């Protein structure tokens with residue numbers, strides 16, 4: 490019955506995780522994807538770095554680009570205080586459908602708005618349609634060739650303020666070289682690299698944190 494890998498991941502979570510327990514959802518996705526089928530969740534090694542950056546930023550308004558199955562949405566939202574707003578943009582409707590069910594199972598759906606569509610269309614709508622003033626934290630994990638243009642679009646739409654944190658996954662594998670060159674050399678960001686490993690593999694990967702100077 491489960492035709493796609495993403496549906497098989499959802500099925501495994503529904504069967505094995507504890508409803509309303511975000512950590513058990515995270516642990517079971519990691520278990521399935523390390524033992525059965527690899528998938529492009531940020532994973533636990535990079536996930537711990539993500540947790541730490543979120544905790545130190547203590548954000549109130551968060552945007553994620555690239556929801557996939559909702560693994561990083563669950564990771565981030567389990568750390569957030571009540572009343573914060575988390576928007577996540579997913580291009581692929583099948584991914585978005587699985588993500589909503591996983592986020593709901595984790596008990597976090599009322600913190601999360603899954604926005605279906607392209608970041609290029611949705612980012613310019615955040616201020617007027619979604620009543621966003623500025624973003625405290627952005628997790629970038631979608632098409633790697635959209636990292637740089639979408640970061641520039643966030644600037645253009647005045648969604649970043651002094652201290653806004655942009656955290657990007659996969660800056661080594663698959664890599665986002667134009668994004669790295671941009672944030673490190675344009676003079677608008679203070680950048681930190683966090684070396685880690687590709688999810689469920691021994692290959693090197695890294696996260697890049699770029700703090701907007703305002």
Ligand SMILES: Nc1ncnc2c1ncn2CCCCCNC(=O)c1cc(-c2ccc(F)cc2)cc(O)c1O
Pocket residue numbers: 529530531554555556557578579580581606607608609630631632633635658659662663687688
């Ligand atoms: N709102 C939006 N706008 C535009 N595109 C959008 C979108 N929302 C979604 N997408 C469409 C992106 C879907 C996937 C993005 N992520 C990736 O492509 C990705 C690939 C790997 C990988 C590594 C080694 C390998 F050998 C193979 C694959 C690892 C990762 O952690 C990745 O995040």
Ligand SMILES: [Mg+2]
Pocket residue numbers: 529530531630658659
């Ligand atoms: Mg990724």
